[in-house]
Amino acid sequence: MENPFKYGWIVRGPYFADRKRELAELVGEMKNVGRVFLTSPRRFGKTCLLFNLMDRLQGLGLATAYLDLNAYPDVRILASALTHLTSKALESNVDKLLKVFSRLQRLRPKVTVAHDGSLMGTVEVAAEYKEVLPALLEGMQNAENLARKKDTKLVIVIDEFSDLPKYNGQTLEKAMRSEIQKHHHIGYIFSGSEQSVMLAMIQDRKRAFYKLGRIMNLGPIERGAYLDFIHRWFKKGAYRVKRHDLEKILELGIDVPHNIQRMCHIAWELARETHEITPLLIEKLPLVVAEQDSPHFQLQWQTASQQQKALLIALSKSPDAKPFSREFQLTHGIGPSSSIKASLDSLTRKGILYRTPEGSYQFFDIFMRHWISHLY
């Protein structure tokens, strides 16, 4: 049987665990063409949730368009992608789609041939337009007009939304806000993981997206439901396992779906012969991941100074300790606080650690902690 624990990209359908409450809430919001800001720490499952939401919405007859701002380096490309994807979501007939594009002023249709030889209609910003922001706004307006004409609700999902300021900052944000406010046939979801950046964009009254919609904080998947999901799959694969033993995987993965999927995937493979998931095997899982990712951790390790390495070793042994406390510094023979502060800042900038909202410091990748504590 195929390994049912997928990770690394979008997990859909039967391989997607729970999130029933979040899905129902978002479906409700989008049926009312609402605006939602979805935030969570990295790898909590926003993108997966959004794809499963879009599958559900399409089943309910809504049109959906997904944009990942990471993929569009400038406004010109963003404008083309937004116009193309929203129009395509509402009009599947290529001839009609090209007609829609031909009515635009600042964007012009482009016909390309797909791999299978069929024609595809796309659109690009007309070369003579130096000002690309009006083209983006025209694309947004076009989506609203088309949705109205088709009498269909459209949902636009903008992922990695905290990347928006990279374009041209406040001007673009303001212009987008006033355009979005004119829309009555489009629901919007803005999703992002850099919580402080996201929150600054929507909670600062001087910023354009201030109070444009409600904020939904995505937490971990509810433990009971996730355990049921994992247990059910192992049973289906005829593995012997106790449900309460599996809880340890959630603990080891600090409830981050990415970590948990990864460990369940490995458990499935390691026990392919014996078909038994024992507590001993579960204990081993973080180290197996750490070994698989060792080249990556090695590279990160090399970027750290001696002082930073000493701090990382200390944090790997006492992950919940307060790094500025005397006890922590005495136990691990590091300090003073000023140099610890400098190391923490540098390691955070490198993406090795992150600062929790409560002010403690955690490894960005939990498996790096296991890698370090195993080696040192």
Ligand SMILES: Nc1ncnc2c1ncn2[C@@H]1O[C@H](COP(=O)(O)OP(=O)(O)OP(=O)(O)O)[C@@H](O)[C@H]1O
């Ligand atoms: N409901 C779920 N069921 C099963 N696996 C999930 C679920 N949600 C997330 N995952 C796992 O976590 C991984 C990361 O999820 P996803 O990419 O959606 O997170 P994200 O919050 O968008 O992360 P980022 O902030 O880095 O963009 C997925 O590849 C998948 O393995």
Ligand SMILES: [Mg+2]
């Ligand atoms: Mg994502």
